[in-house]
Amino acid sequence: MDVPGPRSPHQRRAGDPIPVTRLLPRPVHYVMAGGGSHGAVQWGALQALAQTDLVPDAIIGTSAGALTGSILAEDFASGVHRIAYVWGQINMSFLTGDRWLTRSLTNVRSVSLMPNTTQEATLRSILHTSRIESLEIPFAAVATDLADGSPHVFDSGLLIPALLASSAIPGVLPPVEIDGRRYVDGLASANLPAIPALHQGAGSIVVLDTGSRAPGEVGTTPAKVIGRVGAIMAASQRRRQLREAARNVPVLLLPTPADLGGTLDFAGTMRAGASGYAMARAFLTDLVLHRRRRLRPGLYARPDDHGLSDDLRPLLREVDR
Amino acid sequence: MKGSVTVVTTFGLARTPAQVGMLEVLAERAITPRAAVGSSLGAVNAAGLAAGCHPDQLREFWGWLLAEVMASPVRTLAKGLSTRQSRKQVELVRERLAGMLPSRFEELAIPLRLVATDLETGDEVVLDSGDLVEAVMASCALPGLFPPVRHGDAHLIDGGLVAGMPLRAVPPDSKTVVVLDTGHAAMAEEALVGYRWWEVAALSYAHQIRGQAANALILTATKHPVVMISTAHGRLLDVSDPAGAVRAGREAAEQQIAAVPARLRRGVYNLPRGLDDYAPLAALGVGPA
Numbered sequence: 041m042d043v044p045g046p047r048s049p050h051q052r053r054a055g056d057p058i059p060v061t062r063l064l065p066r067p068v069h070y071v072m073a074g075g076g077s078h079g080a081v082q083w084g085a086l087q088a089l090a091q092t093d094l095v096p097d098a099i100i101g102t103s104a105g106a107l108t109g110s111i112l113a114e115d116f117a118s119g120v121h122r123i124a125y126v127w128g129q130i131n132m133s134f135l136t137g138d139r140w141l142t143r144s145l146t147n148v149r150s151v152s153l154m155p156n157t158t159q160e161a162t163l164r165s166i167l168h169t170s171r172i173e174s175l176e177i178p179f180a181a182v183a184t185d186l187a188d189g190s191p192h193v194f195d196s197g198l199l200i201p202a203l204l205a206s207s208a209i210p211g212v213l214p215p216v217e218i219d220g221r222r223y224v225d226g227l228a229s230a231n232l233p234a235i236p237a238l239h240q241g242a243g244s245i246v247v248l249d250t251g252s253r254a255p256g257e258v259g260t261t262p263a264k265v266i267g268r269v270g271a272i273m274a275a276s277q278r279r280r281q282l283r284e285a286a287r288n289v290p291v292l293l294l295p296t297p298a299d300l301g302g303t304l305d306f307a308g309t310m311r312a313g314a315s316g317y318a319m320a321r322a323f324l325t326d327l328v329l330h331r332r333r334r335l336r337p338g339l340y341a342r343p344d345d346h347g348l349s350d351d352l353r354p355l356l357r358e359v360d361r
Numbered sequence: 362m363k364g365s366v367t368v369v370t371t372f373g374l375a376r377t378p379a380q381v382g383m384l385e386v387l388a389e390r391a392i393t394p395r396a397a398v399g400s401s402l403g404a405v406n407a408a409g410l411a412a413g414c415h416p417d418q419l420r421e422f423w424g425w426l427l428a429e430v431m432a433s434p435v436r437t438l439a440k441g442l443s444t445r446q447s448r449k450q451v452e453l454v455r456e457r458l459a460g461m462l463p464s465r466f467e468e469l470a471i472p473l474r475l476v477a478t479d480l481e482t483g484d485e486v487v488l489d490s491g492d493l494v495e496a497v498m499a500s501c502a503l504p505g506l507f508p509p510v511r512h513g514d515a516h517l518i519d520g521g522l523v524a525g526m527p528l529r530a531v532p533p534d535s536k537t538v539v540v541l542d543t544g545h546a547a548m549a550e551e552a553l554v555g556y557r558w559w560e561v562a563a564l565s566y567a568h569q570i571r572g573q574a575a576n577a578l579i580l581t582a583t584k585h586p587v588v589m590i591s592t593a594h595g596r597l598l599d600v601s602d603p604a605g606a607v608r609a610g611r612e613a614a615e616q617q618i619a620a621v622p623a624r625l626r627r628g629v630y631n632l633p634r635g636l637d638d639y640a641p642l643a644a645l646g647v648g649p650a
Binding site: 149151184186188189190211215225227228229230260261262266269271272 | 443444447478480483504505508509516518522523556557558559561562564565566567568569570571572573576634639
C-alpha cells in the first residue's frame with residue numbers, strides 16, 4: 041500500500057499558521073485583481089492566506105478587487121468573514137437597483153446607462169471608514185484617468201469616491217470626478233495592478249486573481265466577438281503587469297478555479313471560491329515545504345495555470361520543486 | 362530627417378483619415394517609405410501607401426467609409442450586430458478595397474506587414490503574404506463593425522486590440538521608424554465634457570490600447586530612432602468630418618517633421634502628451650516634447 045506522507049511542514053501542529061512570512065521579502069503587497077462578479081472568488085484564496093502567518097504591509101486593488109481589499113484593510117482580523125458575507129449578499133441590484141431596464145433606456149443619451157447612487161449606498165452600508173489613510177492596513181484603489189488613460193492610485197483621501205471611481209464600468213456607470221479630474225474603472229489601465237504595487241515599493245507581491253480560464257469554444261457571431269474583446273485586452277494587459285512585476289520581485293500567483301460561471305453569476309462564483317480555497321492552501325503548503333530561503337524575483341505559480349502565456353513562462357518558478 | 366524610413370500606421374477609428382494628410386506631407390518632403398506596417402483601420406492607409414495609391418483615392422475611400430458605413434456609432438453597432446447586415450457591409454468594403462489595391466502582397470511596391478488579433482488566443486498575428494484584401498479586412502475587422510475573417514484555422518479580428526501601434530511587426534532591419542499616430546495622443550480635457558456613454562466606453566478601450574503602445578514603443582525606441590507624428594484633433598468617434606481630419610493630419614505632420622533634426626539617434630522624437638507620463642518612455646524621449 042502506498043500512503044503519501046503528511047503534507048504539513050516540519051513539526052507543525054494542527055491549527056498552526058502556515059509559515060509563509062519568512063519566505064517573502066517585505067513589504068508584502070496583496071494585489072487584488074478586478075473582475076466584476078468574478079471578484080467573489082477571491083474569498084477562497086484570502087481564507088487560505090488567513091491561515092498563514094502573513095499580514096500584508098499594503099493592499100492594492102482594482103474595481104471589485106478594490107472593494108474586497110478595502111474590507112480587508114478596514115479590519116484585517118474579521119476581513120475574510122466580512123468579505124464572504126458581503127459577496128454572498130451582492131447581486132446585480134447592487135449596481136442597478138430596481139427597474140434597471142427602464143432606467144437605462146431613459147439614460148441612452150447621457151454619460152452612462154445607470155447612475156451610481158445605488159452602488160454608493162451599498163458601499164456606505166458595508167464600509168465604516170471614511171478616509172483611506174484611516175484604514176488599518178495601508179490601502180490603495182486603482183482607477184483610470186479618463187482624460188489621458190493613465191492608472192491613478194488613490195492611497196489617501198475619501199474612500200467611497202475612490203472605490204466608485206475604481207469600479208465605474210465605462211459606459212455603464214458614470215465617471216467619478218475627484219479633485220477636478222474624471223476617473224473610470226481601473227480595468228482600462230491596470231486590472232491586475234502589479235506595476236502600481238511595484239511603484240509603491242513592494243518587496244514581494246501576492247496576486248489574488250479572478251479566475252484563469254482556458255479559452256473555450258469561440259463563436260464568431262458579432263455579439264460573441266464583442267464579448268471576447270474585453271477578455272483579449274484584459275489578458276494582454278495582465279501579461280504585461282505580471283511580467284514587469286516578476287522581473288523585479290517575487291510574485292505569488294495564487295491559483296484560482298477555472299469554473300466561475302457567467303459574468304453575472306455571483307452565486308456560482310461564490311461557490312467556486314470554495315475550490316479556490318483548497319487550491320490556494322495546497323499552493324501555499326507546497327511553497328513552504330519546498331522553499332527554505334527567501335524567494336528571489338520570479339513568477340511563483342502552478343505551471344498549468346491557464347493565465348500563463350508563452351511570454352511569462354521564462355519567469356515561471358514552480359512551487360513544488 | 363531624410364531618406365528611407367519604415368512607416369507605421371496606428372488605430373484611430375474616425376480619426377484614421379488624418380494619416381492620409383500625414384502621408385502627403387511625407388511624400389512632399391521626399392521622405393520615402395521602404396516598408397509599411399499597419400494595424401486596425403490604419404491598415405488601409407499602410408496598404409494604400411505600399412500599393413502606391415494616390416492620396417485622393419484614400420481620401421475618397423475614407424469619405425465613403427465614414428459617411429456610409431460608420432455613419433453613427435449606435436446605428437453602426439446595431440448593423441454590426443446583425444449577421445446578415447454585417448456581411449452586406451463587408452462585401453461593400455471589400456469591393457472598394459479590391460478596386461484600390463492589388464490582390465496579393467507580392468504585387469506591392471514595398472514590403473507591407475499588417476497586424477491582426479487571433480480571436481481564440483488573443484495573440485498578435487502578422488500578415489505579410491497572400492491575399493492582400495483579406496488581410497486588410499482582417500486587420501481592420503473592428504468588433505461590432507465587421508465579422509472576423511477566417512485565416513487557415515484561425516479567426517482574425519482588429520489588430521488594434523493587442524497592437525494599436527504595431528511596432529513589434531516593424532522589420533528588424535529598419536532604420537528610422539515613423540509612426541503616424543491618430544489614436545494615442547491625449548485628448549484635451551475640455552473634449553470630455555458632454556460625453557455620451559458609448560464614447561466613454563470606447564475611450565476606455567482606447568486607453569487599454571495605449572498602455573500596450575507605450576510598452577511596444579519602449580522596446581522599439583531602444584533599437585531604432587522613432588519619429589512620432591500625432592494628432593489629437595477631433596473625437597475618436599466623430600465621423601462627420603473626414604476632410605477636416607486629413608487637414609489636421611497635414612498640419613500636425615508639417616509642424617512635427619520640422620521639429621525633428623537632420624541626424625537622428627535612438628529614442629522617441631515628438632513623444633505626444635498622454636504617452637509622456639510613462640516614466641521609462643519619457644526617459645527615451647529626445648528632442649523637443
